[in-house]
Amino acid sequence: MIDPQDNKAISRRDFLVRSATVGAAIAATGVVGYWLYDRSGPKAEIVTDLVSLPDYSLPQLGHKMSIVTGADRVKTIQRAFASLGGIDQFIRKGDRVLLKVNAAFATPAALGATSHPQLVAEIVRLCLQAAAASVIVSDNPINDPQSCFRLTGIAEAAESAGARLMLPQEHYFKPTSVRGGTLIEDWPLLYEPFRDVNKVIGIAPVKDHHRSGASMSMKNWYGLMGGRRNVFHQDIHNIIKELAMLVSPTLVVLDGTMTMMSNGPTGGSLDDLKPTNMMIVSTDQVAADAFGATLLGKTAADLPYIAKAAAAGRGTPDYESLKPALDHVD
Amino acid sequence: MKGHVRPHGLAETCVGSIILLVLLSVAAGVFVKQFHYDRAMFVALTPSTSVVKSSAPAPSAPTETTTTAFIDLPGALKPLSAPETFTPDNLYDKIDGKAELYTSAGVVGMRCQRLALKNDPNAWMEFFVYDMDNLRQSFAVYSMQQRADAQPLDFATYAYKTKNALFFCCGRYYIEAVTAAPTEAMMAAMVSVSKLFVAKHPPQEIRVAELDFFPREHQAPNSYMFQPENAFGFDKFKNVFSAKYTINGADVMAFLTIQPSAGDAAALSAAYQQFVLTNGGHELAGSGKVPTAKLAEMMGSVELVFARGKVVGGVHAAPNAEAAEQAAALLDAKISKATK
Numbered sequence: 001m002i003d004p005q006d007n008k009a010i011s012r013r014d015f016l017v018r019s020a021t022v023g024a025a026i027a028a029t030g031v032v033g034y035w036l037y038d039r040s041g042p043k044a045e046i047v048t049d050l051v052s053l054p055d056y057s058l059p060q061l062g063h064k065m066s067i068v069t070g071a072d073r074v075k076t077i078q079r080a081f082a083s084l085g086g087i088d089q090f091i092r093k094g095d096r097v098l099l100k101v102n103a104a105f106a107t108p109a110a111l112g113a114t115s116h117p118q119l120v121a122e123i124v125r126l127c128l129q130a131a132a133a134s135v136i137v138s139d140n141p142i143n144d145p146q147s148c149f150r151l152t153g154i155a156e157a158a159e160s161a162g163a164r165l166m167l168p169q170e171h172y173f174k175p176t177s178v179r180g181g182t183l184i185e186d187w188p189l190l191y192e193p194f195r196d197v198n199k200v201i202g203i204a205p206v207k208d209h210h211r212s213g214a215s216m217s218m219k220n221w222y223g224l225m226g227g228r229r230n231v232f233h234q235d236i237h238n239i240i241k242e243l244a245m246l247v248s249p250t251l252v253v254l255d256g257t258m259t260m261m262s263n264g265p266t267g268g269s270l271d272d273l274k275p276t277n278m279m280i281v282s283t284d285q286v287a288a289d290a291f292g293a294t295l296l297g298k299t300a301a302d303l304p305y306i307a308k309a310a311a312a313g314r315g316t317p318d319y320e321s322l323k324p325a326l327d328h329v330d
Numbered sequence: 331m332k333g334h335v336r337p338h339g340l341a342e343t344c345v346g347s348i349i350l351l352v353l354l355s356v357a358a359g360v361f362v363k364q365f366h367y368d369r370a371m372f373v374a375l376t377p378s379t380s381v382v383k384s385s386a387p388a389p390s391a392p393t394e395t396t397t398t399a400f401i402d403l404p405g406a407l408k409p410l411s412a413p414e415t416f417t418p419d420n421l422y423d424k425i426d427g428k429a430e431l432y433t434s435a436g437v438v439g440m441r442c443q444r445l446a447l448k449n450d451p452n453a454w455m456e457f458f459v460y461d462m463d464n465l466r467q468s469f470a471v472y473s474m475q476q477r478a479d480a481q482p483l484d485f486a487t488y489a490y491k492t493k494n495a496l497f498f499c500c501g502r503y504y505i506e507a508v509t510a511a512p513t514e515a516m517m518a519a520m521v522s523v524s525k526l527f528v529a530k531h532p533p534q535e536i537r538v539a540e541l542d543f544f545p546r547e548h549q550a551p552n553s554y555m556f557q558p559e560n561a562f563g564f565d566k567f568k569n570v571f572s573a574k575y576t577i578n579g580a581d582v583m584a585f586l587t588i589q590p591s592a593g594d595a596a597a598l599s600a601a602y603q604q605f606v607l608t609n610g611g612h613e614l615a616g617s618g619k620v621p622t623a624k625l626a627e628m629m630g631s632v633e634l635v636f637a638r639g640k641v642v643g644g645v646h647a648a649p650n651a652e653a654a655e656q657a658a659a660l661l662d663a664k665i666s667k668a669t670k
Contacts, residue, residue, distance in 0.1 A: 110510040111508070111510055144414075147411070209427050210428045210430055210431050230422035230423075230429065262477075263477075265427050265428060268508045269492040269493070269495040271480075
């Protein structure tokens with residue numbers, strides 16, 4: 001309650017003193033705020049806890065590639081590994097394997113926009129058959145990862161084959177930079193699935209892509225990026241090159257059983273797909289993509305990122321120089 | 331006078347001190363925390379969603395658990411998931427690299443939802459509504475993605491279906507309905523829900539007038555295309571319509587764009603010819619079938635451009651000059667007739 005006597009009691013002098021005090025306090029607050037105001041915003045810190053991915057390749061095996069024709073993914077992937085001397089050339093007892101799939105969209109496998117669950121399951125099975133200690137399946141689809149993994153059929157296929165699914169979570173990301181790169185600098189990487197593995201296999205379908213012309217083995221690593229990664233689409237060929245510099249996989253598996261010839265990378269209509277019946281396994285991701293380009297009716301020269309990745313020492317676009325093992329299964 | 335000021339009590343002093351201490355603690359906490367935030371997480375988790383500007387039909391208070399449909403559904407369908415809403419800023423989250431196609435054509439927003447057959451919940455489709463702001467822009471993304479084996483549908487001016495999907499323009503909206511279970515029941519439900527959408531959102535415009543300038547003879551079906559920007563790599567070519575033709579066994583693409591005046595059309599025609607010549611083209615002599623036509627050979631194919639009144643017309647990437655001139659003559663005649 002306000003005492004009316006108090007109000008009456010205040011003098012002109014008191015009023016002026018109090019007004020001046022309040023005014024000075026407000027002015028002081030403004031001065032302090034102005035003094036602390038940082039016009040340029042937060043600056044890039046010198047980050048000392050950047051992570052980087054080790055080299056998962058097996059240089060002693062050299063650059064190898066197999067191409068198997070056939071419509072049955074299970075049979076073609078089995079034969080593709082057999083043509084390279086068996087999966088145990090690459091996966092040894094006790095290995096901890098990460099399968100980086102393409103689960104970018106919550107669409108059924110039949111639409112060809114994602115890694116096929118049958119293929120994922122068979123590779124999990126082959127790894128475990130080779131006595132791998134563990135197999136992890138992961139990707140960062142951004143929008144609703146649970147739906148993406150569930151509706152593509154990858155979640156069920158991977159888990160029923162014995163793999164552990166790692167859906168992206170906030171604390172799975174760590175900042176990384178690519179040495180010699182200009183785009184991937186202090187950028188969040190889906191790191192946790194890599195933390196305890198010693199072998200990495202990329203599994204990607206062959207697809208048309210609106211921006212890059214194609215989405216295959218190297219573009220598949222895009223799914224490891226966090227943040228607002230769409231900014232990289234403005235420089236799509238260089239970002240794919242840097243992704244190839246970021247990840248040195250043990251193997252890549254490029255699924256050209258059904259190729260998305262147009263309207264990629266989402267597709268939508270079965271008319272966008274063409275049965276090309278090819279399964280490619282390679283230790284050289286550049287060579288795999290160079291061959292994959294032919295399934296899209298293109299050449300490696302049509303996809304600038306292939307030459308850029310080759311120039312960065314990530315492989316050769318001359319896939320024939322690898323003398324690919326060719327085979328066929330009915 | 332001072333004696334009239336009520337002295338502070340002990341309780342007031344204590345409460346005031348406590349409040350000041352709390353405020354100081356908060357300020358100190360903010361000050362310290364600002365130097366220790368996790369930048370990686372800050373970037374990784376920055377939501378890309380911004381304010382939704384779309385005027386596409388809005389879901390009623392969408393939440394993760396909402397299963398009401400954002401569109402009218404026929405009796406055979408039920409919602410399978412909550413509606414999702416995307417802006418030009420985060421459309422990428424849903425459709426990855428294809429977002430550029432829509433953003434460059436002026437997309438305002440997109441809503442989508444999974445719908446299932448009531449009697450077979452395992453059979454589901456996804457219904458996408460892209461708000462493209464106007465018919466021309468919805469036609470642009472429609473035309474750029476047309477499938478070769480499209481079967482026309484009659485409930486909208488620009489509508490077709492494929493084995494498992496349905497695509498159409500409804501005024502400012504471009505709609506896709508996609509399923510991996512293309513049973514007869516699902517495809518029928520897909521058509522039904524699309525018809526309901528058209529009925530609920532009757533378009534103000536139903537035809538793209540410029541398409542009437544294209545001759546029908548020798549025209550390949552489903553070959554219309556609209557490129558709002560940078561057609562054929564030429565940055566001055568905006569709002570370019572095209573259609574494909576097969577003339578004497580040669581496949582050619584005829585195109586046109588309408589300018590504010592005849593002078594602008596003539597200038598643009600000359601600028602395109604210059605663009606072709608400065609990019610390795612060599613001028614060719616024409617036969618005069620189209621009086622203002624300029625021809626050039628570039629990288630093994632022929633480019634032709636002409637002006638007719640306010641219209642710039644032409645032929646892109648023809649296999650030879652004869653086919654280019656024949657297609658151009660047909661186009662010129664139709665433009666001349668349509669603009670009389």
